[in-house]
Amino acid sequence: MTFTTPTFLVFLVVMFATYWLLDRKGQNLLIFAGSLVFYAWWDWRFLGLLLLSAGIDFVVARLLQRTTDPGRRRAFLGVSLASNLGILGFFKYFNFFVGSFAHMLTSLGMHADTSTLRIILPLGISFYTFQALSYTIDVYRRQLDAVDDPVQYFCFIAFFPHMVSGPIQRATHLLTQFGKQRRFDESDAADGARQMLWGFFKKMVVADNLAPMVSAAYSHASTASGSELLWATYAFAFQIYCDFSGYTDIAIGCAKLFGFHLTRNFAYPYFSRGIVEFWRRWHITLSTWFREYLYIPLGGNRVATWRKHLNVFIVFVVSGFWHGANWTFIAWGGLHGFFYLAEPVIGLRAPSRDLNHDHARFSTGDLLRIFVTFQLVCLAWIFFRADSISSGFTILHRIGSAVAAGQLGGPPRRSPFGWVVVMLVVEWLQRGRPHALAVQSWRRPARWAAYYATVAAILLFAQLQFIPFIYFQF
Amino acid sequence: MATESGLLPGVPPLAPAVLVDDVVQRGAERAVHSQRALVLRWSLLLLLFWTPVLILATAFELLLWRTGESWTISRVLDVQRRDPGRLFLRRYLDQGLYRYKFLGMLERRPAILALGSSRVMRFRAPMFGDSANFYNAGGLIQNLDDLESFVRLTPDTAMPRVIILGIDMWWLNDNDRSPEGLTSGIAFDGASSWKSQLLTAREMLMTRGALVGAIAAVSPRTGAGDGIGLAARERGEGFRSDGSLTSARRPPENADWHFVDRENPIIPDRIRQGIDRFEPAPALSLARLARLRNVLTTLQRRGVLILGFNPPFSADGAAALESDPRQRELWREYRTGVPALFTELGLPFVDASTTGALGLDDRYMSDGFHAEETFHLYLLRRFAADPRVAAALPGMGAAVERAIASSKTDYWYADFPGR
Structure with a gap:
């Protein structure tokens, strides 16, 4: 189901x-x-x-x-x-x-005479x-x-x-x-329903509408233009975010209806000012699991610097492998491990701030850091989404060639990036709250108007072609 | 329950244990009741929120129902059986053509069946004589896969005695990748699918005047017809109970008439661009021709007489096929290879791949590759000249000649009762 x-x-x-x-x-x-x-x-x-x-x-x-x-x-x-x-x-x-x-x-x-089994995951x-x-x-x-x-x-x-x-x-x-x-708590239940609504919007309107564009480019990586692949990569970045965080919002919201509180899993990761911060905001529960049950048992921070760095790298590679049995996921994890370790060196690390106080003003430097971080994350997404490592390099090469030749165009016409902008604006404005539709402090007419707008967007613009949640395959 | 009496608020310190238990029990019940009251209150608020959405959805569904747009195919067939004069054509909801035509055929168990794509939809029951048991399954077959599925899925009890088969050029083009749609299409009815209903609602909301048009279509004041479905009501066109299609467009009348291809893109452009069924191919596919042969021999073994023909292209379309080096050979072999196959199997065949082949012109066409009703009279006249066909369809020759001779028959519509 x-x-x-x-x-x-x-x-x-x-x-x-x-x-x-x-x-x-x-x-x-x-x-x-x-x-x-x-x-x-x-x-x-x-x-x-x-x-x-x-x-x-x-x-x-x-x-x-x-x-x-x-x-x-x-x-x-x-x-x-x-x-x-x-x-x-x-x-x-x-x-x-x-x-x-x-x-x-x-x-x-x-000669290797091996046979594989038809195993369903x-x-x-x-x-x-x-x-x-x-x-x-x-x-x-x-x-x-x-x-x-x-x-x-x-x-x-x-x-x-x-x-x-x-x-x-x-x-x-x-x-x-x-x-x-x-105990049934009305405000909790209402907040759960709100969070579910936002999850449905992210999954059905944003992620699922981006999916065909991503598939079209990535399944023809060798013939698609560099510009198409670049936009498809950006599209994938938002597709996977809206797909997975959409699922999470629905899950957390649904649990609230039954009186349970699940741990937060996403904290507006694309507003991160560095890779370290990104990993504090993206798939938080998996990062926490790896920290508790792999990084700390490996020695954590209590070892020599080189060993600490090795531990970090191991955690990222294992985390990539956790996603799937393919070298592409290992490459993705390895890339993030590299970025994570290189961050202090290239000076991308953001000033340490509590995630709960992120509604604070962002400086121009912060915005620049957000932009650079997003580009690095997208670079890693190429390998995550590609069918194979060689396909990943092909995509990277084609994008690089298009950039070098100045042949980059804008996003394809009629592409669903408009919904990405809507999602980003709402999440930016609400970034100090646990989820983007946490509007309990608004007056009821404004609140209900926001709900109706979200419902209307889902009913009118949701992709009706069934597209499974990406993380179901993991 | 063992409870120390003094610990509970409102209970005297020396109250007997039984009384304490009673109070605790009542307190717990009160808590449960207040909990349920909270849940109920919240649920009602949620329902209140959704009420406008539900009201709009219900009103929309009622409107669709009144127009017949959202009737299930089974209901449509049932109503057309009881009232054969009513046309059926949806406008926004998925047409359900596969299901409509296949169930219609099974229900009527015709002796004569027109089979093929939309290009055979103009054959009508009166063309075969007054008492002919005819059904038009045009639209059921889009490619060879569909044809093979048709043979597989049609039980012997519903298999017609005569099939008039319109064979499209792309059936024999290896580069045509259109998928088999018959098997899933038969099982699918948009009227029973919430996705189709939602898509319909979206399209109507996004189309200027669609909702007003739908309201007008059910209003007694506008005098809209009794068709089933919005297109049938608004435009007075659709499928008759014999499966044939009628349109409400006016045929060519005056001398300064010139042919307009209503397909979009027009057929010559599709040919030149190599798109939408005109994917370039070096030659006719021999493998596909062999599959066609298999189908024909299977049908022959099941006692069916198959009358084959190549549906026509307009003069511009035919010229584009002749002149395009990427299409030319396929076009030539299609016009020779298919008739040769029928001849080899001892089956009647008429080459109607251009209007000129029957001595007609583009006035008999409504677009670049759809001929109208009258064209089919001339096609049947050719078939009637074949003694095998004349013997199998004894009423057809006279009915066709009568219609052609009538002054009321124009370029598009034949003089038969009930346009």
Whole structure:
């Protein structure tokens, strides 16, 4: 089931109407059942995998809780890591490793008789695996007590708003909410509905209208002009942002309707004044996960400078690989790692400011930094979106040649960049708020006018061709 | 519930445990009730917000329904069966041509079927005699894939005895990549699709005068017809119950008339640009010709007599095909290879690829590659000269001659009851 289908709206209404009639345990059971239906709507065959993965971690965490022997605790954690990463590795990376190995042997002049499997990637596997890992690791670190209610645990793993594409929640944040009585809060629910509306706008009006333009240029990378590829790259930058942050807004808003608060995942990343800041604003929950469970265990900041830089680079490369089994994602991660480390050297680093105070005035220097940061991010997006590394270089070369020859034109006529401008203006004006439609302080007529304008834009201009959320493939 | 009485506000310190439990219970119930009241209040506010949108959507749906634009294809066929005089043509909602024609054919189980693209839509039931069981499935076949699907999907019980098959040049062009649409098209009805309804609403809102026109089309004062669908009501044109298409445009009348190609872009330009079904090709595709042969022999085995013809191009269109080196060979082989195939299989064929081939001119065409009703009379007259056809369609010759001889038959419309 996808957020942008009428089926989901019906599902949501039924869930909402039933949910608030029940007590806490009933609510958890309803979320459990609803999440199963939500997931099975896509492919019921992978429900077993989801339940198995969740079941292993539930049992392992219970064993970790009861055991004090460090050796046995390490062994139990090893079981959790092996099962989670094993499942993820098989479904997501098996063919990549086999293919890469065969390619390597061939390039060494050896014949490789390998075969790959036709493996379907289970929806949301990268997200729920990471979430499950965070639980067992936190229990292992004794930062969290294992829960004894399997329903509560499954709800944490598979809570339908966020199970497919996040935001990735830490157990310390979300799991505990399932153990408490939820109270319906009108202002929270209203804010959730507002955030969902903005998410739908970003996904259906901006991202989905940009998608055909991006596909057209990137699927003909060798014949498209440099100008077309440049505009398609800019279009992709906004497509992926509006697609993914749109999903996140819908997920967070939807969770609020049920009395849950999910962690923020985006904080207007394209207004970042440097790459370091960009990573504090883009896919925040994944960055946090990697910091907590990879960067710090690698030594974090408490090691020699060269080792710290190596750790940062490793985190970025792994983060790229997390997105998909393709060298293009590794290149994307590597590029960001390089930019991140090079930033202090080239003087792009912005003055440190709290993200919550970003409504402060931006100086001309800040605007310039935003522009340069955006160009660097777009440069990396080329590899993220390209079919292969060589295709990425072809695109880069064609854009470079067009720039050098002064053959760059404006955006294509009738392109949906107008909606990008609308989105950017609204988000710029609202950048001090948690989401762009956080207008609760406005008077009701103005507020409702804003809602109706957004609804009208969706009804009149949303792309009706079904385009799946980009992050579903990860 | 074990509770220390003094801890609860409003409960006397020495109250019995039972009373305390009662108070706690009532408090919890009150909390639940107030919670539900909050949810209800908020839901009502949400409903209030959506009410204007729902009212507008309902009003729009009612308007579409009144015009017949949003009737399902099944309902349209049902109404046309009961009232054969009513035309059907949607204007904004997806036309559902595949479904309309295929279900119409299955329902009527015709003995004679006109089959092909929009270029065969002008054959009419009266052309085959008064009691002919005829159906026009023009528009059902856009390419060879559709034709193969048609043969596969049509049950023996609905397979006609005679098929008049208009074969378009692009069916035999390897560079024509038009997709098969029949299988999914049969299953799809825009009237049952929220996406189609939304697209219709958008188009009507963006088209100047569309909503006013729709309101006028259902107003008794404007005297709009009883057609089904906005185009049928507003323009008085559409599909008759026999599947044939009628238009409301006026035919050429006076001496200073000159041909106007209403296609956009006009056919000669499409040929020169090599677009929209005129993708350049070095020659006729032998593979596709073999597939056509397979279809024909399959139909023959199922007891069908197939009458083949090449639908016509205007003089400008034909000249463009002759003169363009990227089209010339395909055009030549199309006009020789297809008739040769029919001859080889012992099937009747008439080359009607230009109006001149039947001794006519562009006055019989409504655009660069669509001939009108009267042209088809002359085409059938050619077929009637073939004894195999005359035997299979005994009423056709006389009906055609009568219509051609009538002074009421003009360049476009034949003298048959009910235009």
